[in-house]
Amino acid sequence: LTVNQxxxxxxxxxxxxKEIASYFNRRCQxxxxxxxxxxxxxxxxxxxxMNSNSTMSSTQSNVVILYDEGQEDGGLSNGLSxxxxxxxxLLNGLYPETEDDLVKAEQALSNELAKLSMNEQExxxxxxxxxRNNKVEDxxxxxxxxxxxxxxxxxxxxxxxxxxxxxxxxxxxxxxGKKFHLAFLRSQRFDAKEAAGVIIxxxxxxxxxxxxxxxxxxxxxxxxTDLSPDAREFVEGGHLQVSASNDAAGRxxxxxxxxxxxxxxxxxxxxxxxxxxxxxxxxxxxxxxSGEVIVVYSGGEPEKMDIPVxxxxxRRAFAxxxxxxxxxxxxxxxxxxxxTLKLFLDNFTRFRLQAHxxxxxxxxxxxxxxxxxxxxxxxxxxxTLDTTFHNKWLEAQKQYExxxxxxxxxxxxxxxxxxxxxxxxxxxxxxxxxxxxxxxxFEEYEGEGKVERNLIAEKVVRIIHESGGxxxxxxxxxxxxxxxxxxxxxxxxxVTHFFRGFRERKQKRQKQVNMSAPKRGIDSGNKxxxxxxxxxxxxxxxxxxxxxxxxxxxxxxxxxxxxxxESIET
Numbered sequence: 001l002t003v004n005q006x007x008x009x010x011x012x013x014x015x016x017x018k019e020i021a022s023y024f025n026r027r028c029q030x031x032x033x034x035x036x037x038x039x040x041x042x043x044x045x046x047x048x049x050m051n052s053n054s055t056m057s058s059t060q061s062n063v064v065i066l067y068d069e070g071q072e073d074g075g076l077s078n079g080l081s082x083x084x085x086x087x088x089x090l091l092n093g094l095y096p097e098t099e100d101d102l103v104k105a106e107q108a109l110s111n112e113l114a115k116l117s118m119n120e121q122e123x124x125x126x127x128x129x130x131x132r133n134n135k136v137e138d139x140x141x142x143x144x145x146x147x148x149x150x151x152x153x154x155x156x157x158x159x160x161x162x163x164x165x166x167x168x169x170x171x172x173x174x175x176x177g178k179k180f181h182l183a184f185l186r187s188q189r190f191d192a193k194e195a196a197g198v199i200i201x202x203x204x205x206x207x208x209x210x211x212x213x214x215x216x217x218x219x220x221x222x223x224x225t226d227l228s229p230d231a232r233e234f235v236e237g238g239h240l241q242v243s244a245s246n247d248a249a250g251r252x253x254x255x256x257x258x259x260x261x262x263x264x265x266x267x268x269x270x271x272x273x274x275x276x277x278x279x280x281x282x283x284x285x286x287x288x289x290s291g292e293v294i295v296v297y298s299g300g301e302p303e304k305m306d307i308p309v310x311x312x313x314x315r316r317a318f319a320x321x322x323x324x325x326x327x328x329x330x331x332x333x334x335x336x337x338x339x340t341l342k343l344f345l346d347n348f349t350r351f352r353l354q355a356h357x358x359x360x361x362x363x364x365x366x367x368x369x370x371x372x373x374x375x376x377x378x379x380x381x382x383x384t385l386d387t388t389f390h391n392k393w394l395e396a397q398k399q400y401e402x403x404x405x406x407x408x409x410x411x412x413x414x415x416x417x418x419x420x421x422x423x424x425x426x427x428x429x430x431x432x433x434x435x436x437x438x439x440x441x442f443e444e445y446e447g448e449g450k451v452e453r454n455l456i457a458e459k460v461v462r463i464i465h466e467s468g469g470x471x472x473x474x475x476x477x478x479x480x481x482x483x484x485x486x487x488x489x490x491x492x493x494x495v496t497h498f499f500r501g502f503r504e505r506k507q508k509r510q511k512q513v514n515m516s517a518p519k520r521g522i523d524s525g526n527k528x529x530x531x532x533x534x535x536x537x538x539x540x541x542x543x544x545x546x547x548x549x550x551x552x553x554x555x556x557x558x559x560x561x562x563x564x565x566e567s568i569e570t
Contacts, residue, residue, distance in 0.1 A: 130249025250414025
């Protein structure tokens, strides 16, 4: 408050002083509680709890922000910031508690959105709906980008690169390997400088999360057997699950059952479990190339929906391109919660955050409009978790880590062609696309001999493979089986089968048309060709145009004869 304001209205000064005193009182109480917890647990980090149980409305959510003691500016680590909350006029570290605070927060978010360029706004929208174009990965392009990434990594030194350099000494083949670097380049859309920064963050955070583990784990992938019993139980619980199907844009979908666990005190074993889950996701090529979508699903009351900021921090430490985050509530108190969450996120994340609230049916419908198949949602209507697919996915990760088998294919890609006659196989986008390619080449296929037909089938197979698609066949039973890619000859035979199937369907349709065509009788005085009607244009047979013009000319049909003549001439 300015001096003039306080002179003109002493009550403003009194209220402001009272509010500040109340604020610092809450901060002191929280600091004491955090200090006592840290002393009991021996934790080196401090948590600033941005809520006051005495003043917080029952309609608001608890959000815990983890501070990083290593940051000199006192800000939040890895993409989280208090700047926008301060710009909104809120007290430092305090989220919206009243309607006035909420208006301030929403206005600040609106102003922040207006600062983005048109290209940045379009990019955010395209990411949410899944319209981003992926780069064409030819050898020359990849070699150039890998060389750029190596140059940027060599420039980084000092304190920031200590964890990275230590990991390089332990296992240089893994840390500097092409496969490892390519994953980070894809996740950062081939921005070599950004990818280098994420790699540095990756090893820095890994060193903190697994500080009490043997040093050799820093130079390799974390395995399920490395985790503590508590961390294994957390992973097996299915609080984070991969969906059994991708979204309409071919992106992987991750469901987070936020109401199942309280993240107000994020334990070290939970961080390790989340790290393991994220590392499994980042080694999936489809996740690297197409990105992924996170659905934070809550079926409980808002106070139970504690969003782990650690997941947001993970976005800057893994080869994972999170293009959209859908936050779902089955209560109507989303406005406070969403404003709170967006205030402390970076621009990239806050404008890719979508909110869905209402009944369970309304939330599911909203997610379906974004191309997410809610039939595979692991959260049941009674708020319990279905871990059937999650257990299968976890078993596949264990087998891969023990070198028992190559990575199992559990979720087909967007352009994969699936063998099988089930509805799910026939309606898969890749299968439907292959059938469309068959239809486009059908006339050419029918007019050629056997050798030329094989060449046309080869062309269709090549188009599928060049677009990243595979021909997959299910092997095993429904619980333990997986998709397996077939060889080239079997794929060509599948395309040939599609050509035969299209021919049979076309002949069947033609037969039905001939049977349903109107048959005109032959009058004894005037013999009329029975097929004459079928040779006329479809527009003549359709009487809708005739009746429209007749109504336009008058309801009595006085000019119907002229209109009919004009229609036939047309």
